[in-house]
Amino acid sequence: MQTTYADHFRHGDNYINPLPVRIWHWVNALGFVLLILTGFQLRYMDLFRLLSFEETVKLHNWTGFVVIANYFIWLSFYLFTDKIKVYHPELDAKKFFSDSFRQIRFYSYGIFKGESSPHRVSPYDKFNPMQMVAYQVMMLVVVPIQFTTGIMMWDVKRFGNWIELMGGIRVVDTVHVLIFILFVFFILVHAYMGALGQKPSTHFKEMFTGYEEKD
Amino acid sequence: MNTKLQVLVIDDDAVVGRSFDRVLSEKGYEVSTVQSGEEALDSIENTKFDVVFTDIKMPGMDGLEVTERIKARCPWTPVVVITGFGSEDNEARASVLGASGFVHKPLTPEIIENITLKALNEKVVAEEPVEEVGMANKADADTAQQAGVLRKAGIFAKNAGLFFAAPFIALAYIIALPFVGFYMFAKLGYQAYNKRHLSA
Numbered sequence: 001m002q003t004t005y006a007d008h009f010r011h012g013d014n015y016i017n018p019l020p021v022r023i024w025h026w027v028n029a030l031g032f033v034l035l036i037l038t039g040f041q042l043r044y045m046d047l048f049r050l051l052s053f054e055e056t057v058k059l060h061n062w063t064g065f066v067v068i069a070n071y072f073i074w075l076s077f078y079l080f081t082d083k084i085k086v087y088h089p090e091l092d093a094k095k096f097f098s099d100s101f102r103q104i105r106f107y108s109y110g111i112f113k114g115e116s117s118p119h120r121v122s123p124y125d126k127f128n129p130m131q132m133v134a135y136q137v138m139m140l141v142v143v144p145i146q147f148t149t150g151i152m153m154w155d156v157k158r159f160g161n162w163i164e165l166m167g168g169i170r171v172v173d174t175v176h177v178l179i180f181i182l183f184v185f186f187i188l189v190h191a192y193m194g195a196l197g198q199k200p201s202t203h204f205k206e207m208f209t210g211y212e213e214k215d
Numbered sequence: 216m217n218t219k220l221q222v223l224v225i226d227d228d229a230v231v232g233r234s235f236d237r238v239l240s241e242k243g244y245e246v247s248t249v250q251s252g253e254e255a256l257d258s259i260e261n262t263k264f265d266v267v268f269t270d271i272k273m274p275g276m277d278g279l280e281v282t283e284r285i286k287a288r289c290p291w292t293p294v295v296v297i298t299g300f301g302s303e304d305n306e307a308r309a310s311v312l313g314a315s316g317f318v319h320k321p322l323t324p325e326i327i328e329n330i331t332l333k334a335l336n337e338k339v340v341a342e343e344p345v346e347e348v349g350m351a352n353k354a355d356a357d358t359a360q361q362a363g364v365l366r367k368a369g370i371f372a373k374n375a376g377l378f379f380a381a382p383f384i385a386l387a388y389i390i391a392l393p394f395v396g397f398y399m400f401a402k403l404g405y406q407a408y409n410k411r412h413l414s415a
Contacts, residue, residue: 018290079371080374082370083291087381088381097392101396133389136382136384137385140378141382
């Protein structure tokens with residue numbers, strides 16, 4: 001039998017991720033995986049070959065544009081509405097540090113003893129302090145740098161002046177590859193952390209149903 | 216298509232629901248009233264409300280629980296808590312749960328109208344054409360529209376500032392974290408040493 005919203009309410013489940021957020025997340029996830037796979041093939045052609053070089057370049061470029069468009073949807077909501085408060089910085093340093101050390105203690109000790117996470121998730125406060133800082137750096141610094149360098153390399157002639165300004169194509173390429181390596185680690189850590197819910201499937205289900213189930 | 220703004224009032228005292236209905240229906244709102252939290256949760260499954268008013272003290276599910284569950288389902292819908300015994304504790308809890316505002320009984324028509332406009336401002340109701348939402352009072356609608364535009368500009372300025380400040384604040388926290396951790400360990404050690412030394 002299908003679970004209704006009212007069933008979730010009665011069960012006390014917390015509605016964390018509305019449908020647009022879930023669609024946005026999965027478009028990003030699929031985009032990142034495709035970019036990583038095609039990026040690997042472009043960079044290390046001798047290791048594996050899923051598509052021809054030309055097809056791989058096309059797929060990499062189009063996926064890149066979809067991910068960039070997805071980023072700007074997020075940015076519009078961030079700038080013009082009050083709906084994305086979870087990426088706002090914590091301005092109370094004392095609160096940040098005390099919450100962070102509580103979270104570090106949980107990850108390094110409490111989690112192995114079966115304790116619950118000290119961070120209580122709500123729609124406006126989804127991230128614990130460590131996640132919050134990590135996502136801010138990713139979304140506000142790393143992702144924009146990655147798509148800027150990607151666009152530069154997409155059309156080297158058109159963006160020649162910009163590339164020169166950054167120190168040449170080697171610098172742009174190196175930055176793009178270093179961030180690409182960072183993203184590979186990010187995806188692995190992200191999936192690992194996603195499995196640290198009440199049950200390994202809890203957070204994954206949450207990203208499909210929108211609800212954080214209480215048990 | 217119904218273009219009227221939808222208001223839901225949850226109060227076990229039917230008189231309160233009727234008061235809201237009388238005042239707001241005249242102003243062109245569509246008012247639904249229910250007398251329990253359970254009925255309210257069923258209602259929001261079928262109707263998209265623009266603003267919800269809930270009493271705190273009700274048999275069964277209380278107003279705080281209703282607020283939490285409505286905000287969990289529709290985080291962007293303003294929920295205003297009506298209270299007859301405005302304890303600061305209840306207000307603080309409701310605020311944490313996402314309540315947009317509080318209104319204390321006894322309610323006058325002016326209070327009902329003003330708190331509704333104020334709550335709708337949060338949803339930036341100014342985007343809706345005045346005639347479509349059926350507001351009879353043009354002056355109020357204009358005020359709401361101006362306030363909505365100002366609010367949008369304010370939101371943009373604040374968010375743009377936070378967008379540029381957030382990475383620097385995050386990096387400052389990351390750099391400071393080990394130092395703060397070391398200081399806290401040293402402080403704990405010092406306190407433990409003092410305690411032992413004094414008790415010896």
